[in-house]
Amino acid sequence: MPADDDTDPTASDRPTNTDEDEFTVTPYDIEGDVDYEKLLDRFGADRLTDEQAARFPDHPLVRRRIYYAGRDVDQFLDAAERGTTHSIVTGVGPSGPLHLGHVMPFYLAKRIQDETGARVYIPLSDDEKYLLKDQSVEEIRGHTRDNLRDLLAVGFDPERTRILVDTLDADVVYPTAVRMAKRITQSTVDAVYGEPPNVGLSFYPAVQAAHLLLPQLVHGRHPTLVPVAIDQDPHVRVARDVAAKEDFDVEKPGALLGKFLPSLAGPGKMSSSDDAPGIELTDDPEDARETIVQHAYSGGRADVDAHREHGGDPEVDVAYQLLYYFLEPDDEAVERLAGEYRHGELLSGELKQYAAETVGEFLRAHQERRNALGPLAEELAPFRLTGDERAALQPSLGE
């Protein structure tokens, strides 16, 4: 159990700066230790109540309050209970392989869809990523193909799920975004996102607003829920502002706001683009296990004796957090792990092995579904907007 002795390469990485106010969260930047409670005040969102959480289809991400806050959640839950139209919008920016943190909302959305029949809209913002990253159109297209296969592997119901790619579905995305753009000033964008590096990113918040209103523009006015990591909340707020303008017959999209899956290097957001190793959905399960054992930031003590005596801290232990976030659905199991870890009965290395096995199993199952897919265009076809749905978004020229 090398991770628990003096040479544990992760134990010394623990951050020492604990000033809770020193953090920045925007859609393009997260810095410092995030205080999720303060963030709610800052963003003006509501903490999820126990009653609200209980009304969701049971899922560890909600039960354990990884999704811990929201906006207009009741409207969505009411429609789900009434059996009237209700939608979930949750997207992907295809700039690299998807990692574990990226798929959490998709597996949650599938769980809700299975239980309540929710419509799920999944926009891929290849435009935004091209505009933001130093990558070519072809590179972004490659990541888009790759991410699409992961989304298809989740197993959504094609009758009730629509997957869009901004440039591939530009026939409806752009005209819809133009309608939004008329209501969004440059100064709003500057204030919410910071000054954009190019005019494509000036416009992108209008595209994002279009994404969030698409289900209502296609199927008529109804509650929409947007499960996102809380750093993406500004996009939701801009869309809510646009929705409130008189000429759209839509409700403000609601939000279900989540914490960041910590990166292996410790607390913070697991990003596909930073330097810390991450667990990607395309990783070989064996390699992923190895990565966790070697790199997962540990909440254990510097040596076995100290650990046995004082116990470890599951709150900062990334192996534990991976299990807690959603990989170990059994509440008793995670509580037992936390208890044993705190009391020094479970060693860091043992916890990492447990997490590594669980991640390996998750990846194996996901990849099995992914590998069973046929040609991409063929698999994607039943998930694309139909002609009628497109017609609802794009007024025709007429005769």
Added chain:
Amino acid sequence: MPADDDTDPTASDRPTNTDEDEFTVTPYDIEGDVDYEKLLDRFGADRLTDEQAARFPDHPLVRRRIYYAGRDVDQFLDAAERGTTHSIVTGVGPSGPLHLGHVMPFYLAKRIQDETGARVYIPLSDDEKYLLKDQSVEEIRGHTRDNLRDLLAVGFDPERTRILVDTLDADVVYPTAVRMAKRITQSTVDAVYGEPPNVGLSFYPAVQAAHLLLPQLVHGRHPTLVPVAIDQDPHVRVARDVAAKEDFDVEKPGALLGKFLPSLAGPGKMSSSDDAPGIELTDDPEDARETIVQHAYSGGRADVDAHREHGGDPEVDVAYQLLYYFLEPDDEAVERLAGEYRHGELLSGELKQYAAETVGEFLRAHQERRNALGPLAEELAPFRLTGDERAALQPSLGE
């Protein structure tokens, strides 16, 4: 001849502010008396040489230097003479009926196409007009339909002409504009156009740049000429800057820069949106004649005796200018009219009658072609981008 006596309603409107530096020209604003020479210095474009003008297919708009300046005109003319691919891009913003000034470049483009086989690309920026005007999507769509019929009435060769509507052809316009947008900063847009009122107009210069590079992106690198009123030159300059970036295999689009057809109220640009009455392509020819006789700003003297003695000034006489710009193709005829007017032999009322007849005839001929058109979608079909052309602009998802 009521327009020539003391009650001439237009004679007193002559502007008195002649300070040549007090004028503003941007794509969204023209103020003051435009000095076309100074504008060339300001914009850094080149005056059209006699040799260049002579190399164009003969047309009064070039012969008389209504199009009086340009950028990279030689490259276009070389390709036209060699018989290699060369394109013209000239668009419309559909926010109202087209007026006489709007169709000048289209009739010029048709003349060039007939003679040299030039490809002609005509983008309709319904997105820009929606973003700029207090009009609904449906109103803009109505103007788009109407403008399209006027464009189809010009009689372009469907084999060599492509007509696009930004929102209708968003499948290729948006992805192409995104590529452009990555190279355009918000500060460039602010400097060139002034601060945009919404993020749609922040993005629009990227759409415009896409328009101007489309022929090369579809047919490969070749010279392109953009005949525009000089107030639209900033769009060309932005597109030229973008074209110079390394990852586009295109030449900088060239420009043929024109003067503004004066409004009936006198010198300045004939706009579809200002208050002065204008001649619209959909006007009843009789009404148009009446409008000219009643409202065309006169270069004549306040009464007949003074006119007979001192003569009139064709340079500011709108009736004369309409003939000179392009309605009277016969050079001898316009020179004779100008001479007789200067010498007081031709009265203002007579000149107006002549212009009114000519405008009436032009409208009658144009409207005859327009009325002969079948259903719009059917007539437009052969002018829309083909599947192969779209594929060149929109990398597919692949298998």
